[in-house]
Amino acid sequence: MFPSILRHEGVWRGTYRHVDPEGALIDQHASEVRCEFPDDGPFAYIQHNRFTWADRRETTARLEGVLIEDRLWWDAATFSGWAWESREGLILLDLERKDEPGSRFFEMIVTAPDGMSRARTWHWMNAGGLYKRTLCDEHRIA
Numbered sequence: 001m002f003p004s005i006l007r008h009e010g011v012w013r014g015t016y017r018h019v020d021p022e023g024a025l026i027d028q029h030a031s032e033v034r035c036e037f038p039d040d041g042p043f044a045y046i047q048h049n050r051f052t053w054a055d056r057r058e059t060t061a062r063l064e065g066v067l068i069e070d071r072l073w074w075d076a077a078t079f080s081g082w083a084w085e086s087r088e089g090l091i092l093l094d095l096e097r098k099d100e101p102g103s104r105f106f107e108m109i110v111t112a113p114d115g116m117s118r119a120r121t122w123h124w125m126n127a128g129g130l131y132k133r134t135l136c137d138e139h140r141i142a
Contacts, residue, residue, distance in 0.1 A: 002070065002072075002084070002085035003085070003089075004085050004089040004090070004091060004111070005045070005072065005083070005085060005091055006037060007111055007115050008035045008091075008109070008111070008118070009035050009036060009037055010034070010035060010140050010141075010142050011032065011033070011034045011035075011140065011141050011142040012031070012032070012033045012034075012035070012118065012138040012139065012140055012141065013030070013031065013032050013033075013138065013139060013141045014030070014031050014033075014136055014137050014138030014139060015028060015029070015030060015031065015136070015137055015138075016028065016029055016030075016031050016051065016134060016135070016136050017134070017135045017136075018132055018133070018134050019132060019133050019134075019135065020131075020132055021130050021131065021132070021133070026132060028053075028054075029051045029052060029053045029054075030051070030052045030053075031049065031050070031051050031052075031136065031138065032049075032050045032052075032141075033047060033048070033049050033050075033138065034047070034048040035047050036048075042064075042066065043064040043065060043066060044065055044066055044067035044072060045064070045065035045067075045072055046062065046063070046064050046065075047061075047062070047063040047065075048060070048061075048062055048063075049061045049062075049063070061076075061078075063076050064076075065083070070084060071083065071084050072084075074095070076098075077098065077099075078097065078098055078099040079095045079096060079097050079098055079099075080095070080096055080098065081093060081094050081095035081096050081104070082094060082095075089111075090108055090109065090110060091107075091108070091109040092106070092107070092108055092109075093105075093106065093107040093108075093109075094106055095107065100126075102126050102127055103124060103125065103126045103131075104124075104125055104126075105122045105123060105124045105125065105134070106122070106123045106125070107120060107121065107122045107123075108120070108121050115140065116139060116140045117137075117138065117139045117140070118136075118138050118139075119135075119136065119137055119138075120134075120135075120136035120138070121133065121134070121135055121136070122134035122136075
């Protein structure tokens, strides 16, 4: 497993903001994300998501990844793709959306030097180019 991703183990709480290409807010919701790296079993990585909106809507997901060579791979109900680490310790993802045919997003995760906060940016693309960005600001709670 690449070393920087191991720093993500634990529980993160934050806010996801989806904006259009001009920066106008499309959607915003609270998040709690738990990242784990099991010692055994078929998955190298398991992520548990809980998203909550101001109107009390809530959604949850469990995302399971497998390690193949130097990449972490997912094949979930809504997306498939992989993550890898840059030489500088950035985590990069390339994910194709199954629930939005023809769309994919590219994510970059940057963790603060103290490991207590992280920023994630997603760039959503389709045949017409960039159609939204997701900005995630999170802090470690456990």
